[in-house]
Amino acid sequence: MTTQLTPTPVASPLVSPGSGFAAAAGRWAGALAGAIAIFSVLLLAKGADPLATLGDMVVSMTTGASLEQIVIKAAPFVLAAMAVVLPARAGLANVGGEGQVIIGAVAGAGVGLVVSGPAALPLMLVAGALGGALWAGLAVALRVTVGVNEAVTTLLLNYVALDVMLYLIYEPWKDANGSGQPATPPLAIEQRLPLLGGTAVHAGIILALLAAAAVWLTLRHTAFGFRLAVTGGNPEAARRAGLPVARLLLTAMLLGGALAGLAGVIHLAGIEFKLRPGLTTNIGYIAFLAAWLARHNPLPAVAAAFMLAAITVGGDSLQLDSGLPAATVNVLMALILLAVLGWTAKRSPS
Amino acid sequence: MSDLVVDVLTGAVRGGTAIMFAALGETIAERAGVVNLGTEGSMLVGALGGYALAAETGSPWVGLVAGALAGGLLALVHAVMVVWRRSDQFATGLTVMFLGLGLTSLFGAAYVGRAAPGFDPVPVPLLADVPVLGEILFQHDPVTYLSFAAAPLLWWWLRSTRGGLLLRTAGERADVLHVHGYRPGLIRGAAVVAGGALAGIGGAQLATAYAHAWFEGMTAGRGFIAVALVIFAAWRPLWVMAGSYLFGAALALAPALQARGESLNQFALDALPFLITLAILAILGRRTLRAAPEELRRVFT
Numbered sequence: 001m002t003t004q005l006t007p008t009p010v011a012s013p014l015v016s017p018g019s020g021f022a023a024a025a026g027r028w029a030g031a032l033a034g035a036i037a038i039f040s041v042l043l044l045a046k047g048a049d050p051l052a053t054l055g056d057m058v059v060s061m062t063t064g065a066s067l068e069q070i071v072i073k074a075a076p077f078v079l080a081a082m083a084v085v086l087p088a089r090a091g092l093a094n095v096g097g098e099g100q101v102i103i104g105a106v107a108g109a110g111v112g113l114v115v116s117g118p119a120a121l122p123l124m125l126v127a128g129a130l131g132g133a134l135w136a137g138l139a140v141a142l143r144v145t146v147g148v149n150e151a152v153t154t155l156l157l158n159y160v161a162l163d164v165m166l167y168l169i170y171e172p173w174k175d176a177n178g179s180g181q182p183a184t185p186p187l188a189i190e191q192r193l194p195l196l197g198g199t200a201v202h203a204g205i206i207l208a209l210l211a212a213a214a215v216w217l218t219l220r221h222t223a224f225g226f227r228l229a230v231t232g233g234n235p236e237a238a239r240r241a242g243l244p245v246a247r248l249l250l251t252a253m254l255l256g257g258a259l260a261g262l263a264g265v266i267h268l269a270g271i272e273f274k275l276r277p278g279l280t281t282n283i284g285y286i287a288f289l290a291a292w293l294a295r296h297n298p299l300p301a302v303a304a305a306f307m308l309a310a311i312t313v314g315g316d317s318l319q320l321d322s323g324l325p326a327a328t329v330n331v332l333m334a335l336i337l338l339a340v341l342g343w344t345a346k347r348s349p350s
Numbered sequence: 351m352s353d354l355v356v357d358v359l360t361g362a363v364r365g366g367t368a369i370m371f372a373a374l375g376e377t378i379a380e381r382a383g384v385v386n387l388g389t390e391g392s393m394l395v396g397a398l399g400g401y402a403l404a405a406e407t408g409s410p411w412v413g414l415v416a417g418a419l420a421g422g423l424l425a426l427v428h429a430v431m432v433v434w435r436r437s438d439q440f441a442t443g444l445t446v447m448f449l450g451l452g453l454t455s456l457f458g459a460a461y462v463g464r465a466a467p468g469f470d471p472v473p474v475p476l477l478a479d480v481p482v483l484g485e486i487l488f489q490h491d492p493v494t495y496l497s498f499a500a501a502p503l504l505w506w507w508l509r510s511t512r513g514g515l516l517l518r519t520a521g522e523r524a525d526v527l528h529v530h531g532y533r534p535g536l537i538r539g540a541a542v543v544a545g546g547a548l549a550g551i552g553g554a555q556l557a558t559a560y561a562h563a564w565f566e567g568m569t570a571g572r573g574f575i576a577v578a579l580v581i582f583a584a585w586r587p588l589w590v591m592a593g594s595y596l597f598g599a600a601l602a603l604a605p606a607l608q609a610r611g612e613s614l615n616q617f618a619l620d621a622l623p624f625l626i627t628l629a630i631l632a633i634l635g636r637r638t639l640r641a642a643p644e645e646l647r648r649v650f651t
Contacts, residue, residue, distance in 0.1 A: 148638075156624045159570070338449070
């Protein structure tokens with residue numbers, strides 16, 4: 001087992017070889033039911049009625065207003081999930097989505113402070129993407145030059161990003177006219193993302209879905225996508241075949257960081273409008289879960305992002321209706337992913 | 351000036367203890383071939399478990415045991431997933447961290463702002479009166495004194511006992527264990543759980559001896575620092591001890607300077623431990639990986 005060269009295939013469990021669709025669907029249903037069962041036990045331990053709580057969540061997810069909320073929440077989740085999917089194809093673990101999202105929002109807000117008029121919004125989006133790419137670039141530069149594992153460095157950079165944002169909010173960029181919680185001045189109307197039709201949904205979701213489609217196309221139908229997959233499958237073989245492995249890793253991570261940065265800036269320009277402490281509410285981490293739920297396949301990852309967005313919205317209602325903290329649903333998300341990670345894939349021989 | 355040095359060094363021991371327990375735990379898991387990013391989660395549940403049980407029973411020692419149990423239990427999830435279900439170590443660890451974050455926010459809300467008995471400093475007779483060293487080392491809480499023994503003990507155990515040998519073999523050449531009729535999976539699983547229990551003790555120390563409070567997300571990345579620390583300490587317990595105090599010092603610098611009227615940016619100082627970690631990782635670079643246990647190297651590359 002020490003000589004195993006190829007990692008476990010990352011094919012979707014739905015099409016994993018040697019198992020029928022029914023069996024796979026059964027495993028998924030079992031995994032989800034298991035996660036919900038454990039979650040119910042925890043709710044009971046907390047003294048809440050699991051049936052009523054879960055019922056509340058489902059009902060609150062399906063009203064018109066909350067459908068809009070789900071789409072709004074899903075937009076950054078989709079982008080930040082793509083930020084995990086793309087590097088993962090090259091075998092990189094981007095755990096730094098949270099920090100890249102924050103730096104994206106910070107870069108966007110920074111441009112928003114100095115540029116006004118119609119050019120502001122496009123420039124903010126570009127700045128957000130560049131900021132995210134820069135943040136991911138720090139980690140991947142350490143990986144390709146001195147061989148430091150990127151999972152560790154991206155995690156550490158998340159905390160640095162948070163401190164950078166807090167510093168800006170509390171000192172140089174603080175809104176002098178603001179009251180209560182410190183924040184940056186709100187974006188001007190023309191700096192905000194337009195709304196779609198007569199809804200509360202901002203245009204960020206279009207951007208997110210376009211980006212997801214682009215990631216899917218790139219991975220599936222381009223030479224670059226193929227090279228990434230070869231590098232991720234077996235870096236040694238890729239090197240011997242003459243692929244520029246370091247450059248591929250660098251590109252994949254920079255693109256991933258740019259997508260996460262974009263997630264941050266659309267979150268800012270679509271719904272938040274100003275930097276504040278607690279701005280990103282774990283977008284990066286939840287998107288990481290979404291990407292793994294889909295085993296790094298772009299289109300299923302979009303579906304997973306929407307599912308986790310729905311659970312998040314359901315969680316907000318828990319806070320109002322049952323007095324449970326909104327973060328309670330983090331438990332459910334983690335349990336679902338653990339169940340799916342552990343019990344839906346074909347077990348590799350041990 | 352020398353005053354400042356003593357203050358920072360005292361603070362280094364005070365603030366480094368929680369990280370040291372977590373990092374020693376992570377050392378155990380990694381020497382057996384498993385990376386556990388869930389260490390952050392184990393610290394969190396340990397902090398809440400320790401604080402809650404101290405509040406309910408009135409005894410911080412009961413809290414400490416509860417913290418160890420809670421941390422070990424959460425790590426059991428990681429162990430089952432990566433050892434027996436063979437899931438990805440980084441993804442699973444992060445998910446376990448997220449689980450800990452959610453669980454502590456679900457069950458911890460009741461303890462925010464609630465008082466609980468904690469560990470108070472107990473000066474060691476005689477030793478505490480030694481100039482300078484006495485103040486730095488011997489005027490702490492009892493759990494900190496335990497930590498003085500923990501690192502040398504782990505060093506000795508890994509090096510000189512049969513159990514230590516089995517653990518190291520699980521991390522270096524699991525096949526050898528197979529051949530000799532041992533079950534490497536069982537050893538790894540036990541190592542992860544033991545590591546989580548130590549992280550739980552670290553969390554409990556943080557809540558009941560350092561902060562004397564519970565609040566959501568109070569570990570603030572200390573568990574991740576612990577994971578990075580183990581890497582650049584080259585998986586050696588005594589270096590882990592030294593590294594923990596380095597972080598303790600980084601944490602203690604801010605209040606020590608502020609107390610002397612220096613106005614420093616709070617957030618720059620908060621970022622300092624993370625920046626130091628990144629800088630050391632960058633400087634050591636590939637050299638660290640050479641010292642990595644064989645089975646672990648496959649996880650890292």
